[in-house]
Amino acid sequence: MRVAPTFNVALRALRRNKMRSVLTALGIIIGVGAVIAMVGIGNGAKAQVEAQIASLGENVILIFSGSTTSSGIRTGWGGAGTLKIEDAEAIRREVPGVIGVSEEVVSTTQVAAGNQNWFTRIFGESADYFDIRQWPLADGVPFTPQDVRSANKVCVIGRTTATQIYGNENPIGQILRIKNVPFTITGVLTPKGLSPQGVDQDDIVVMPYTSAMKRVIGGTTLRNINVQIGDPGQIPAAQQQIISLLRQRHNIRPGRDDDFTVRTQQEIAETATATSRVMTVLLGAIAGVSLLVGGIGIMNIMLVSVTERTREIGVRMAVGARGNDILTQFLIEAVTLSSVGGIIGIVCGIGASSVLSIYAHWPTLISVASIAIAFLFSAAVGVFFGFYPARKAAALDPIEALRYE
Amino acid sequence: MNNGALVRLIDVHKVYHTGEMEVPAVRGVSLEIKRGEFVALMGASGSGKSTLMNILGCLDRPSSGSYFLNDADVSGLDRDRLADIRNRKIGFVFQNFNLLPRTSARENAELPLVYSTQRLSHAQLREKADGVLASVGLTGRGDHYPSQLSGGQQQRVAIARALINEPEILLADEPTGNLDSRTSVEIMAIFQQLNERGITIIMVTHEQDIAAYARRNINMRDGLILDDHVVSKRTNAATQIQNLSVNPTLVEPI
Numbered sequence: 001m002r003v004a005p006t007f008n009v010a011l012r013a014l015r016r017n018k019m020r021s022v023l024t025a026l027g028i029i030i031g032v033g034a035v036i037a038m039v040g041i042g043n044g045a046k047a048q049v050e051a052q053i054a055s056l057g058e059n060v061i062l063i064f065s066g067s068t069t070s071s072g073i074r075t076g077w078g079g080a081g082t083l084k085i086e087d088a089e090a091i092r093r094e095v096p097g098v099i100g101v102s103e104e105v106v107s108t109t110q111v112a113a114g115n116q117n118w119f120t121r122i123f124g125e126s127a128d129y130f131d132i133r134q135w136p137l138a139d140g141v142p143f144t145p146q147d148v149r150s151a152n153k154v155c156v157i158g159r160t161t162a163t164q165i166y167g168n169e170n171p172i173g174q175i176l177r178i179k180n181v182p183f184t185i186t187g188v189l190t191p192k193g194l195s196p197q198g199v200d201q202d203d204i205v206v207m208p209y210t211s212a213m214k215r216v217i218g219g220t221t222l223r224n225i226n227v228q229i230g231d232p233g234q235i236p237a238a239q240q241q242i243i244s245l246l247r248q249r250h251n252i253r254p255g256r257d258d259d260f261t262v263r264t265q266q267e268i269a270e271t272a273t274a275t276s277r278v279m280t281v282l283l284g285a286i287a288g289v290s291l292l293v294g295g296i297g298i299m300n301i302m303l304v305s306v307t308e309r310t311r312e313i314g315v316r317m318a319v320g321a322r323g324n325d326i327l328t329q330f331l332i333e334a335v336t337l338s339s340v341g342g343i344i345g346i347v348c349g350i351g352a353s354s355v356l357s358i359y360a361h362w363p364t365l366i367s368v369a370s371i372a373i374a375f376l377f378s379a380a381v382g383v384f385f386g387f388y389p390a391r392k393a394a395a396l397d398p399i400e401a402l403r404y405e
Numbered sequence: 406m407n408n409g410a411l412v413r414l415i416d417v418h419k420v421y422h423t424g425e426m427e428v429p430a431v432r433g434v435s436l437e438i439k440r441g442e443f444v445a446l447m448g449a450s451g452s453g454k455s456t457l458m459n460i461l462g463c464l465d466r467p468s469s470g471s472y473f474l475n476d477a478d479v480s481g482l483d484r485d486r487l488a489d490i491r492n493r494k495i496g497f498v499f500q501n502f503n504l505l506p507r508t509s510a511r512e513n514a515e516l517p518l519v520y521s522t523q524r525l526s527h528a529q530l531r532e533k534a535d536g537v538l539a540s541v542g543l544t545g546r547g548d549h550y551p552s553q554l555s556g557g558q559q560q561r562v563a564i565a566r567a568l569i570n571e572p573e574i575l576l577a578d579e580p581t582g583n584l585d586s587r588t589s590v591e592i593m594a595i596f597q598q599l600n601e602r603g604i605t606i607i608m609v610t611h612e613q614d615i616a617a618y619a620r621r622n623i624n625m626r627d628g629l630i631l632d633d634h635v636v637s638k639r640t641n642a643a644t645q646i647q648n649l650s651v652n653p654t655l656v657e658p659i
Contacts, residue, residue, distance in 0.1 A: 008519075311503060318503075319492060320489065
């Protein structure tokens with residue numbers, strides 16, 4: 001094979017028709033750029049979800065009040081007040097491997113200090129909460145098990161709440177009025193950012209669940225219980241034990257549905273990442289369609305080019321080009337268009353996704369693998385869509401081709 | 406087998422199939438052309454001269470009969486083998502020049518070397534191309550594009566392209582068909598010069614006065630050779646050009 005000179009011939013032919021080459025490559029540039037940007041956005045979302053799931057804490061089992069699979073009335077998680085404080089204590093006492101339990105109640109309400117007020121979320125938790133969620137304080141100290149036992153009027157606040165009410169002032173030691181009950185702020189949490197659902201996790205007040213139930217929210221049931229297990233290998237066993245313990249405590253006969261829902265962090269992570277994976281695939285597929293259209297553009301132009309250059313092909317054959325030389329030439333032209341388009345498209349895609357992450361604050365993640373795949377795919381598009389026109393050119397009869405007007 | 410013939414056709418037939426019809430274009434031609442000859446192949450359109458030309462140029466294969474080129478039977482070779490023969494042994498000159506557009510004269514002349522088995526460096530290619538361009542009187546025109554050249558100059562580039570691989574035969578199909586009479590004489594002068602240097606030339610033409618530059622004329626009609634004779638009163642293109650420069654009115658009107 002005489003590939004090297006044929007390569008030159010192909011490149012020269014492309015250079016002779018600069019405008020057309022650029023426009024043809026543009027189809028691929030847009031296609032590859034779109035694939036890179038879309039997959040980057042999808043992967044970025046997935047990575048963010050994963051990071052946020054991890055921020056739920058390590059080896060965590062979540063028990064929600066009520067059941068999502070109840071045969072009767074279907075309430076949301078935490079909807080029906082079936083979890084009692086005693087349930088949490090039983091888990092703490094009886095399930096092996098448990099290293100932390102946090103009883104959780106949640107409410108939203110207006111909080112105020114001085115002449116500022118702010119609508120925020122109140123989380124009632126045990127002192128284990130900060131360990132379970134691996135959420136250290138940026139400043140100050142957390143509330144203690146003693147505070148929980150005595151239902152003391154203390155709380156820690158998230159960064160957003162702190163900024164909204166105190167601005168640049170140090171909130172520690174200040175009094176925050178929640179439903180007209182004065183709470184002393186003992187600490188400020190480190191910022192955590194947005195949750196997978198897009199909620200600002202730093203817009204929060206965390207206080208002992210006893211204080212929350214007695215002084216702010218009222219009620220005697222928990223929304224959920226967060227359980228942390230020391231050894232990840234023990235999670236499945238612990239999950240089973242929690243289920244049977246709670247069924248026994250709630251007097252649920254065999255064959256009836258649970259009145260609570262147990263989820264491990266891993267299950268939640270799988271659901272959430274599955275969603276973003278589907279999104280990545282969908283975005284990628286839509287972008288892939290434009291790559292396909294770009295490929296068809298290449299085929300179209302190559303077919304036009306073969307017809308237009310029939311005489312040239314005839315001359316080349318007359319001076320000794322074999323069918324294979326002609327095939328190679330046109331294939332190289334197509335692959336050059338598509339792979340150069342692919343490289344430019346990759347650059348554009350990276351550019352587009354960084355613009356999105358800078359100005360729209362969308363998380364994007366471009367992996368080396370997606371770049372490599374996009375490049376190989378664009379080259380493959382060239383081979384695939386270039387082959388038919390190239391074969392058509394190679395199959396021309398030199399006499400007919402020379403006579404072509 | 407070797408009797409000095411460069412080209413030997415033995416009872417060559419060529420039949421075209423157009424639908425149900427069988428159209429015989431060449432109906433049994435036997436012919437020998439020796440090295441160093443300058444043959445004009447003549448005939449009206451439909452006489453089969455173009456078909457015979459295509460067979461001689463290894464662009465086409467005979468339906469039956471044999472074609473020995475350099476004592477090698479080439480009548481049964483496949484497309485790729487024929488392409489190699491064309492590359493090594495045959496140089497083509499066409500009526501409409503058939504240069505690649507937007508491609509310099511030098512690159513046009515280099516074209517057969519792209520498909521040759523010999524590997525030349527860029528500098529060697531350039532040297533060779535400039536050499537053949539000079540031999541057809543186009544010194545210093547290597548960087549010109551076909552659109553910047555006159556018809557006669559374009560045909561010279563085509564001749565340079567045909568010569569670059571040092572072929573056994575130069576095949577010319579109506580080489581002066583698109584040229585005025587003055588330029589035609591110039592091209593014939595080049596042909597005669599090349600022939601003096603020992604290059605075998607086969608030229609298809611329907612013009613009697615162009616055929617008169619050749620050494621031997623073959624007339625065809627209805628797919629058969631009607632007449633094959635040596636040209637007795639040969640026109641010398643070089644002398645003609647000299648006369649022209651003295652008295653420009655001699656050949657002028659067309």
